[in-house]
Amino acid sequence: MSIISKDRDSNTKEWIKALFQTYEAGLNGQSNQPIAAFKKSAFDQLMTEEFPTRRDEDWKYTNVAPIIKEAYKFGTPSDLSQNEFDQFLFEGLDAVIVAIVNGVLDKNLSKLDRMPTGLNMMTVADALQDEEISSKIQNLVDQKGGTDKNPFLRMNRAFAQHGYVIISDKNAHVEKPIHFIHINTGINETYFSHPQLFMIGSKSSEFSVIESYHSTNNDAKYFTNAANYIQVEDNAHVHHYRLQFESKSAYQITNSIAIQARDSVYSNYSVDLGGRIVRNNISTEHMGPGVNTHYYGAYLGLDNQHIDNQTFIDHAVPHCESNEMYKGILSDKARGVFNGKVLVRQDAQKTNAYQQNASLVLSDTAVMDAKPQLEIYADDVKCSHGATIGQLDQESVFYLKSRGLSDEGAKNLLQKAFIGDVILNFRFQPIIDKVLAMVDAKLSKK
């Protein structure tokens, strides 16, 4: 390891240390609470870890140096009005609203009182007081995930201010989703925030969680470092939406780690429209047979955006299925990365694993790196992957123009359709409508 990177790490660790000491000083006698130990252990571990560089295989295409060189501050509550907030709501979506502004829970803007039956939400601090839930949380944070050199998980745990646990009752089928709306309003301050969610789908239950990320100012620079831990128990189904509409100068790193028990389903729906540097790590480990895992991802990068999706599915047991579909568009000087790892262990016979990554690269200066990575040690499996990089189909442009669409209109519609192919798999029409409207807005602003 070079001296430069050591220097870089020590600078970063200095401001991290200072921030953590400020937090500890503010505990005021709460330091004997389990949450304090939970954070402290993460902080201690973080101090021993190195931040990744591009020499690390899992971070080859994404340089985190610009992200960690900033000295961030915790966000402060803002005076975002109800009217200003309402523009971020998804029209027609009946959801429990959790408003998090600059990383701070805004109780007035949130609508927490309309929790559907069968679903429970509590803070991580409270959940750690419960022995059973606490051990589940501990087990989840001990998961390694699919990405080596990942101190961002510890950083999240050390600094998360409003971590939540969502846990369903057994057999509960909950239609109404919980929608976490994260909004950055800082423009003169460089905030960082650490959204943290534990989703626990109890036996034979089903529910949906949506996280969406927004900014009131498209030039605002800030860092969102999110962590999601998902435990799907026997025969349960958790739907997890991550809709990223950050400002064009924002940094975001998201880690989502799922473990699935037998006959369970985990569906992850991910959209990246915003962000200057975005890294999305997602991993799933199969613990019992009959498991299904779905990853849907869409991305649209313009200007100098950098969007990196890193997926890992660990097929450890027989008779499981995984299905990954990532599609995106890159133009201007944008860069996209898809690294899809699938591990089929020797015991995982009768595995079906499908992976698809398709990108449109629409300018000479845009770049896409696609890296499917299948490691198969079982002999009776069906695995396939396809990575394609192409341009808009001229015959389709002609077809649409012959129906009256302008050249630009036809090209925009085809781009929207390309991404729409992923989005149409989403389960809530208001989400589909919102995402497609955001895609439209972004394409027509060009």
Place this chain on the structure above:
Amino acid sequence: MLKIKDLKVSIEGKVILNGINLEVKPGEIHAIMGPNGSGKSTLANVLAGRDEYEITEGTVDFFGKDLLDMDVDERSHAGLFLAFQYPVEIPGVTNATFLKSAVNAGREARGEEELKPIEILKLIKAKAAMLDIDPSFLKRSLNEGFSGGEKKRNEMLQMAVLEPKLGILDETDSGLDIDALKVVAESVNALRSPDRSFVVVTHYQRLLDHIVPDYVHVLYNGRIVKSGDKNLAIELEEKGYDWIKEEVDAITA
């Protein structure tokens, strides 16, 4: 409406159309027939504005304007519609969304007020009902996974919604079973009006049992070598194209 004069077209130096003359008046249906490779589809594609062809001579006048000088979308705005031989599949955009975009693009270009989504949807549903098309059709991705018959039926729906002045059917009947073929024919008949015309390009006489043309033209070696009424199509069906080829070849020899 449409006046084609001495139209000559090449592709990569090879002459495909070698002097086409054709006039279509409002309300008329013209059938263009001919053996494989005679230039039928080229004619349809040149009229629609496909740009891989080189137009070496001739003019095409559409309502007093130079059609060949218009961009593909402008031709649509002016009232031209090509039903494709092979409609493209576009996953990720529903039929309804696509039709909304197409209707409003045309209205905007003509200086008409844009229709609200709900108004367009009403219009589309009415046209679907007229053509006996199930409304679930509208929610499906554009042509994705459609059978051959469904694709052609979708072309007819688009034509009904866009209400062109001139509809060109490029071998729309090729490969269709009799039921799908009847749907296409019924659609054209339903859209027939005194100010709307059709040019039906076909390889087979069968379609013309259901869409009765006013004129039948035979294309051979890039020229219209014979014109007549619907009886010419019946004669072609009975005798094939060879007798025409022999006639023409005898003259040019």
